[in-house]
Amino acid sequence: MNEPPPGARATRERNAGAAPIRRAVLPAAGWGTRFLPATKAQPKEMLPLIDKPLIQYAVEEAVDSGIRHVTIVTGRGKDAIEGHFDVSGELETVLAERGRTDPLEEIRRISNMARVTYVRQRQALGLGHAIACARDAVGDEPFAVVLGDDVIDADVPCLAQMMAAYRALGCSIVAASEVPPSEVSRYGIVREGPADADDPRRARVEDVVEKPSPTEAPSNLAIIGRYILTPGIFAALEETPPGRGGEIQLTDAIRRLIETEPVYAYRFEGARYDAGDKLGFLKGTVELALKRDDLGAEFREYLESLKL
Numbered sequence: 379m380n381e382p383p384p385g386a387r388a389t390r391e392r393n394a395g396a397a398p399i400r401r402a403v404l405p406a407a408g409w410g411t412r413f414l415p416a417t418k419a420q421p422k423e424m425l426p427l428i429d430k431p432l433i434q435y436a437v438e439e440a441v442d443s444g445i446r447h448v449t450i451v452t453g454r455g456k457d458a459i460e461g462h463f464d465v466s467g468e469l470e471t472v473l474a475e476r477g478r479t480d481p482l483e484e485i486r487r488i489s490n491m492a493r494v495t496y497v498r499q500r501q502a503l504g505l506g507h508a509i510a511c512a513r514d515a516v517g518d519e520p521f522a523v524v525l526g527d528d529v530i531d532a533d534v535p536c537l538a539q540m541m542a543a544y545r546a547l548g549c550s551i552v553a554a555s556e557v558p559p560s561e562v563s564r565y566g567i568v569r570e571g572p573a574d575a576d577d578p579r580r581a582r583v584e585d586v587v588e589k590p591s592p593t594e595a596p597s598n599l600a601i602i603g604r605y606i607l608t609p610g611i612f613a614a615l616e617e618t619p620p621g622r623g624g625e626i627q628l629t630d631a632i633r634r635l636i637e638t639e640p641v642y643a644y645r646f647e648g649a650r651y652d653a654g655d656k657l658g659f660l661k662g663t664v665e666l667a668l669k670r671d672d673l674g675a676e677f678r679e680y681l682e683s684l685k686l
């Protein structure tokens with residue numbers, strides 16, 4: 379038998395003992411100010427792309443990646459999210475009486491697909507703070523984070539791609555994608571080392587900066603809202619003071635983490651829509667609608683008729 383290449387052997391050694399990823403944390407306590415007034419009295423996570431709320435896309439991606447435990451970090455005014463994943467006995471009865479089997483199956487599927495639990499972020503003090511609120515739920519295990527604003531349409535779910543990378547590397551991983559230099563100030567920006575010899579989509583993170591100005595930015599490689607984090611992030615978060623916007627930033631905690639553990643960036647495959655932004659939301663709506671079996675053909679005809 380041929381010897382494995384040295385890189386592969388090193389990977390297996392690094393990976394020895396990497397604990398499985400069993401839980402996804404979904405922060406959902408932000409204000410949604412970019413979508414006012416729609417989000418004045420309803421959570422932004424419940425805005426639908428076509429007919430499915432954003433938070434459901436996030437839960438489905440976790441489930442499709444093999445994760446069964448989902449912890450949603452909620453806050454004031456977010457009750458509709460809990461209702462969405464609850465069993466709705468009355469609605470099920472009405473649909474059953476009317477013989478509406480398709481929607482009945484769909485709403486049953488939603489309440490059964492994952493074990494969803496909730497933790498409360500009592501004050502919206504930032505993404506890092508939201509993750510710290512999930513510490514007791516997560517325990518001493520690596521876990522995934524999915525930000526519902528980033529909807530990713532991919533053949534293999536983005537999180538599943540990252541979990542495969544995690545099995546090889548056994549360390550924290552952030553999803554990454556290049557953005558136009560004019561947009562770097564909207565993201566955590568990565569300075570990466572050389573691409574990994576085993577997989578050029580992976581590169582070690584040498585530094586990260588939250589929402590830098592274009593002149594401060596070390597690159598245009600942005601963190602997109604998917605993370606695999608080791609429990610070491612909680613100790614890092616404890617020491618992280620408020621940063622950009624006066625909020626406790628996850629990016630700042632990752633910057634601390636890389637002082638003690640390797641962190642990798644992973645250039646995922648797939649189309650990503652920033653559904654937290656009006657234009658991104660519109661683009662996602664149009665592109666996902668065009669792919670739908672029940673709507674795509676008619677919608678395409680309609681768009682073509684607009685002769686823009």
Ligand code: G1P
Nearest residue numbers: 505528564565566601602603629
């Ligand atoms: C958050 C993170 C940022 C990351 C972005 C991805 O920012 O703080 O580092 O690049 O998500 O969408 P937010 O969009 O919540 O302002």
